Amino acid sequence: MANSGLQILGFALSLLGLIGLIVGTILPQWKMSAYVGDNIITAVSMYQGLWMSCAFQSTGQIQCKVYDSILQLDSALQATRALMIVGIIVTVAGLGVATMGMKCSNCGGDDKIKKSRITMTGGIILLIGSLSATIACSWFAHNIIKEFYNPFAPVNSKYEFGLAIFIAWAGAFLDIIGGAMLAASCPKGKPTPKYPIAATRPPSSTKEFV
Secondary structure, eight states: OOOHHHHHHHHHHHHHHHHHHHHHHHOSTTEEEOOOSSOOOOSEEEEEOSSEEEEEETTSOEEEEEOSOSTTSOHHHHHHHHHHHHHHHHHHHHHHHHHHHSTTOSTTOSOHHHHHHHHHHHHHHHHHHHHHHHHHHHHHHHHHHHHHTOTTSOGGGOEEEOHHHHHHHHHHHHHHHHHHHHHTOOOOOOOOOSSOOOOOOOOOSSOOOO
């Protein structure tokens, strides 16, 4: 059965990954205005996230505006939102399931094989959640790259990767590693004896008389 230290390490990495996913989803710096072209000096830097867009002025002032309507957003942003939320919810569920099956937990009973199966299930759920977040980040990044190299797009409307997308990527990567460690808690069957057990002679039903 998997070492308890490996389970604790996998759980800790998955928890850090969950924090990264939440922070990355909330932050508005998913993409930032790119300084390309002849005029690279600007007084305002534009940032766009999953929930709001912000303008950072050179004076230090920040103005953010929450998106008014979901229906006005493009389909890629809506899909990224949905995938990140699904990834966070599934990751939380995976951590909850894995907690019940870990060796250091009293939940799940005393059956070691049953607990290891629960931990393995939690690890698989974590892998599914991290896969959802990875798809969301990669899809959003693909759209940024496609718009950046679009020759018909105005120079002042080009964006590049922001800090939040890297935080979300890092969180998904930690969840993949942690989920794989927890999924490695695959239960093993009871070891079979190396040599056959000698049959014991049944007691005689007749008594010997001298």
